[in-house]
Amino acid sequence: MVFSNTFSPFLAFPVRSLVVSALAAASLAACSHTTRMAAQPQNLPVPAEWANTTGPAAAPATALASDAPAAPALDLAQWWQGFGDAQLVTLIEQALAANPSIVSAQAAVQQARAQVDVQRAGLLPSLDASAGARRSQQGVADASNNYTVGLDASWELDLWGRKRNLVQAGQENLAATQASLYAAHVSLSAEVALHYIQLRNAQERLRIAQHNLALQAQTEQMTRWRVQAGLASSLDAEQARQTLAQTAAQIPSLQASVRQTQHALAVLTGQAPAALLAALAQPAPVPAAPPTWVMRLPADTLRQRPDVQAQEHRVQAALANLSAQERANFPTLRLSGSLGVGALTLGALSDGASVARSIAASLAAPIFDAGANRAQIAAQQAAVVQARQAYRSSVLAALQEVEDALVQLQSDQQRLVHVRVAAEAAGHAQRLAQQRYDSGLIDFRTVLESQRSLLASQDSLASAQAAISTDVVKLFKALGGGWTKENNQLTDENLVSQTVSATE
Known part of the structure; x- marks a missing residue:
């Protein structure tokens, strides 16, 4: 496994110079950049x-x-x-x-x-593992196997x-x-x-309407009796019936309101x-x-x-x-490294028959992007x-x-x-x-x-x-x-x- 603190033993002088140059260039860019809008x-x-x-x-x-x-x-x-x-x-x-x-x-x-x-x-750094096998043959009898196992690490430093x-x-x-x-x-x-x-109000209004409907029904019944006894006119009876019907017409809408609110x-x-x-x-x-x-x-x-x-x-x-x-x-600074082991047989991989390692630092800075950024x-x-x-x-x-x-x-x-x-x-x-x-x-x-x-x-x-x-x-x-x-x-x-x- 390769981390940033393991890079230094393998970092050659040119790579160190590259890193120092990258930091200096990026610092100048940061100082000259406007970071807030008016x-x-x-x-x-x-x-x-x-x-x-x-x-x-x-x-x-x-x-x-x-x-x-x-x-x-x-x-x-x-x-x-x-x-x-x-x-x-x-x-x-x-x-x-x-x-x-x-x-x-x-x-x-x-x-x-x-x-x-x-x-x-x-x-954080990323780490990938890889494994491979290759068989090659030259002529009729010459054949060889090659097995490899490796780790690849990369890290883009968040400098800015x-x-x-x-x-x-x-x-x-x-x-x-x-x-x-x-x-x-x-x-x-x-x-x-x-x-x-709204539900309780609709139920209360329905109760009031039903109570008044019962009261008006009694009035309408008494009015009909009085008409039969000659104590009231037919106009009184029709008016009572009209009031009763108007109150009854309110009840279905109130019942619907109750049900819809439920x-x-x-x-x-x-x-x-x-x-x-x-x-x-x-x-x-x-x-x-x-x-x-x-x-x-x-x-x-x-x-x-x-x-x-x-x-x-x-x-x-x-x-x-x-x-x-x-x-x-x-500018962005990316560090990468790899460690690999190769052998002719699977059993020899554990002995480190052939060890390869590498480390690199890369610096990238945009120069022209047609104004996209x-x-x-x-x-x-x-x-x-x-x-x-x-x-x-x-x-x-x-x-x-x-x-x-x-x-x-x-x-x-x-x-x-x-x-x-x-x-x-x-x-x-x-x-x-x-x-x-x-x-x-x-x-x-x-x-x-x-x-x-x-x-x-x-x-x-x-x-x-x-x-x-x-x-x-x-x-x-x-x-x-x-x-x-x-x-x-x-x-x-x-x-x-x-x-x-x-x-x-």
């Missing part, structure tokens, strides 16, 4: 706090850490535990274990890790760090792929929760669409949002969000690839710009998602207050209308209108309550919650200054 930083300030968590319209369930230091902070890694719904927890755990997108993202991480191993292998830059690029790509896996966790857990809330949840958990029909058939309340929790500040949110982390790692990978490409113009450098520079702009876009999108989620949550909480009042009033109005109609004080039209209003108000209340839970799920997703690994790898230099740089 950059024009453009700063994007990150706000110190969220714009929609202060003021009289702020959501009561949210608070900045500085405003409410004593409030318990909800674990964003498993935020779904705060909803207190065992079925929701089970579904999310099943999805994170078996969803095809998660399995695919895990395979992508394994692939990226293997690519890093390939790049690291290029830093080109290969190390490629290894770094691979490591950054691996980190980006891991962050993408965590981002898939965030998206999937939120998707399961949103569908689960199918979606099954697929999200990696199962066939009908796999969860029995498990999710029993209606249950919409999971209520956690009552108290603490908001992350903007800079902390950017550190937490795996999609932002992935984009930062891609910037670093692009910079490492650029550095490696810039060094492609530098210069074009490759320009391409890598453009890739750096794209990566930085993608990073800026991910930061802006993260900030917008949180602000939008806060605005929507505050709006829906204010709406819920009024919808709840309207639903209570509609219930009182329906009971009063029925009593007054039974006493002969009002006409039947008022009763029907009160029943329609009650159904609409109860349906709106159920939807408004589900909207609050939906908004909180979206806010947790925007804050980067949903993955358990502590991997906040954004550097302090990037976010302490609260700026994002981009290259024009």
Whole structure:
């Protein structure tokens, strides 16, 4: 076996001179080479706090850490535990274990890790073994055999760090792929929760519609009896029948929504669409949002969000690839050696009948490539710009998602207050209308209108309550919650200054 430290005993004076000359020439080339493109930083300030968590319209369930230091902070890694719904927890755990997108993202991480191993292998010498046999014959009786066994070693020294830059690029790509896996966790857990809330809301709305349908059926039956007794008109009967049919028409669409959402949840958990029909058939309340929790500040949110982390790692990978490409113009030094044993018989090979060894050093430097490497450098520079702009876009999108989620949550909480009042009033109005109609004080039209209003108000209340839970799920997703690994790898230099740089 031949390694670099075994070359020196056999290195003749001309070879040493060649190596020294190669190092000197490469050093001159490195000193004269420009290794970085011109950059024009453009700063994007990150706000110190969220714009929609202060003021009289702020959501009561949210608070900045500085405003409410004593409030318990909800674990964003498993935020779904705060909803207190065992079925929701089970579904999310099943999805994170078996969803095809998660399995695919895990395979992508394994692939990226293997690519890093390939790049690291290029830093080490390579060793090949060979064996051969030859038989030659001259004339009728003269014949001879020749057997050989040998080892060949070669090593391209990474003098200027080109290969190390490629290894770094691979490591950054691996980190980006891991962050993408965590981002898939965030998206999937939120998707399961949103569908689960939608399912429970559809089941509640179906229950409300069926309850009102039964109430209206009783009214329609009583109206027919009153018509037969001459106490009501045929118009009253037809109006009652119309209201009953309109309510009945809503039920099939609600049933379809329930079934379709059950199918979606099954697929999200990696199962066939009908796999969860029995498990999710029993209606249950919409999971209520956690009552108290603490908001992350903007800079902390950017550190937490795996999609932002992935984009930062891609910037670093692009910079490492650029550095490696810039060094492609530098001379390369390759050392090679061989050790071989030859004999006329197989048994004589172990005695070293004929030993041959050689060592060589070769220096190669590009002289003319028609501008190919210069074009490759320009391409890598453009890739750096794209990566930085993608990073800026991910930061802006993260900030917008949180602000939008806060605005929507505050709006829906204010709406819920009024919808709840309207639903209570509609219930009182329906009971009063029925009593007054039974006493002969009002006409039947008022009763029907009160029943329609009650159904609409109860349906709106159920939807408004589900909207609050939906908004909180979206806010947790925007804050980067949903993955358990502590991997906040954004550097302090990037976010302490609260700026994002981009290259024009």
